[in-house]
Amino acid sequence: MTAPGLRHGAAPVETVARLVGSTPLVRLRRIGAELPGIRLYAKCEFMNPGGSVKDRPALRMIEAALQDGRLGPGRTLVDSTSGNTGVAYAWICAALGVRCALVMPRNVSAARKRIAQAFGAELVFSDPLEGSDGAIRQVRELVAREPDRWFYPDQYGNPENPRSHELGTAVEIAEALDGGVAAFVAGIGTSGTVMGTSRGLRALAPGVRCHAVEPAEPLHGLEGLKHMESSIVPAIYDEAELDGKISMPTAEGWAMAERLGREEGLRVGHSSGAAVAGALQVAERMAAAGERGNVVTVLPDRADRYFEPRRWDRRITW
Numbered sequence: 001m002t003a004p005g006l007r008h009g010a011a012p013v014e015t016v017a018r019l020v021g022s023t024p025l026v027r028l029r030r031i032g033a034e035l036p037g038i039r040l041y042a043k044c045e046f047m048n049p050g051g052s053v054k055d056r057p058a059l060r061m062i063e064a065a066l067q068d069g070r071l072g073p074g075r076t077l078v079d080s081t082s083g084n085t086g087v088a089y090a091w092i093c094a095a096l097g098v099r100c101a102l103v104m105p106r107n108v109s110a111a112r113k114r115i116a117q118a119f120g121a122e123l124v125f126s127d128p129l130e131g132s133d134g135a136i137r138q139v140r141e142l143v144a145r146e147p148d149r150w151f152y153p154d155q156y157g158n159p160e161n162p163r164s165h166e167l168g169t170a171v172e173i174a175e176a177l178d179g180g181v182a183a184f185v186a187g188i189g190t191s192g193t194v195m196g197t198s199r200g201l202r203a204l205a206p207g208v209r210c211h212a213v214e215p216a217e218p219l220h221g222l223e224g225l226k227h228m229e230s231s232i233v234p235a236i237y238d239e240a241e242l243d244g245k246i247s248m249p250t251a252e253g254w255a256m257a258e259r260l261g262r263e264e265g266l267r268v269g270h271s272s273g274a275a276v277a278g279a280l281q282v283a284e285r286m287a288a289a290g291e292r293g294n295v296v297t298v299l300p301d302r303a304d305r306y307f308e309p310r311r312w313d314r315r316i317t318w
Contacts, residue, residue, distance in 0.1 A: 017095050020055045021168050023047045025176045025296070030263040031256075031280060037292030038283045042276065042299050043173060046268060050088045051115075052301040056168055057161040057192050058088035061153040062096065064160050071151040076101050078142060078150045080126075080135035082224055083112035084301055085155050085190070090119035101150075103139040105131055109223070111304060133232045155190050157235035162196030169193070170200020173296055181205035182286065182293025185246070185279040187213045187225045187271050191237035193298055198241060209243040213278035221250040224271045224300065246278040253277055257303070272299040 013019060024047060028040040045053035065071035076099040077089060086102040093100035100121040104113075107128035117123060124142070126135040136156065143152045155161055173181060184201050186194040191212070198210035215222045218230035225248075228237070239245065250270075257273025260266040279297035286293065 015095050016049050017059055017092055019049050020059050021048070022172060025173060026264075026266075028260075028264055028276070031259060031276065032283050032295075035283050035287040038287050039294050040276075040279060040283055041173075041177070041294055041296045042266070042272075042279075043169065043296065044266075044299055045169075046272075046299055046302040050084075050091045051304075052084040052088060053169075053193055053298060054084040054088040054300075055092070056164040057155060057158075057190075058085055058153075059092055060160045060164040061155065061158050062089070062092055062098065065151055065153065066096070066098075071098065075099075075151045076122075076149060077153065078103065078139055079153050079155055080104065080132065080139040081155070082132045082135070082189070083108050084224060086116050086121065087112060087119070089153075090116045090121035093121070094119045103135045103142065105135055131231075132226065136232055155192070156232070159236060161190055161192035162199065162236050165193050165196030166200040167196075169298070170197045170204060173197070174201060174204035177205075177294055177296070179205045180294050181208045181296055182291065183209045183211065183279075183282050183295045185211045185213060185275060185282055185295065185297045187222075187275045187278075187298075187300065188228060188237070188245075189224045189226055189271070189300075191226075191234045193300070195236060195238065195241065197298070209282075210241075211244045211246055211278065211282055212239075212242050213246045213248050213274050215253075215274075216247040216249045222248065222253050222270050222274050224269070225274060246281055248274045248278055256280075260299075261303070266299065267303045268299045269301045269303055272301065275299065 024044045032040040048055035078101040080103045102121050103124045105128045106125040126138040143150045194212045201208045215225050215227045218227045253270050253274030256277040257270050275297045279295050283295045
């Protein structure tokens with residue numbers, strides 16, 4: 001008997017990298033249940049092989065570079081990351097036989113550092129007080145000094161980042177709901193998820209409204225998200241393409257992450273909590289206006305990406 005949720009007789013794959021994508025879309029049964037005519041859905045991107053939404057763009061950027069020769073023998077992939085893209089780079093490079101180095105703020109969660117190292121990635125730490133922007137500046141300096149040594153995919157400026165969602169995430173959402181998507185909401189990190197998925201959905205779900213969620217403050221606790229006004233704006237971000245932007249307080253994102261665990265059985269990270277809280281705001285406005293339809297958001301990763309090791313387990317120091 002096949003276990004629920006598993007495909008019977010699924011064909012074998014040549015590499016674990018082929019398992020990226022086709023993540024489940026789950027209905028939230030309690031959060032937003034009181035809103036008439038509205039259904040909230042969440043795309044479970046934490047079920048990618050590397051545990052996050054970043055597997056999609058990382059794989060597409062790496063494979064594009066392998067195909068056109070920018071990444072080949074003698075070169076090491078290097079990029080800045082606040083965690084999830086770094087983990088994605090690390091495991092995909094391990095699977096495809098590519099060397100990998102990651103520049104990340106020193107205060108990134110210990111769990112993410114350990115996971116990236118477990119896949120063989122070299123870690124370079126930037127000033128924690130400068131956040132993700134400091135890591136961006138440091139990786140650019142590294143590449144400028146030794147351009148022949150590195151392949152720099154530049155997740156913040158690489159068009160393959162949003163394209164992975166336009167051709168993947170958006171298609172999967174539209175197919176799952178037969179094109180019935182009234183609104184899409186996602187957080188802004190590199191902005192690849194919200195920009196690419198929005199573009200894809202506009203072609204596949206006419207009339208869809210697309211909203212981005214960003215932290216309310218420059219100094220915030222929603223790891224992986226960017227406060228755009230105080231940050232280096234990603235080259236792939238175009239706010240004019242969106243229907244709105246939602247400002248999310250840290251406490252609200254954290255509270256929703258806790259609710260998702262208690263009420264929906266989804267133990268996800270704080271950026272997921274922020275995304276669902278933003279989707280709920282959109283759904284509430286729709287219900288107040290007498291509108292009906294499906295509101296979809298993305299759960300970027302699991303909560304274990306944020307867990308610190310117990311004090312007696314801390315054998316590695318950074």
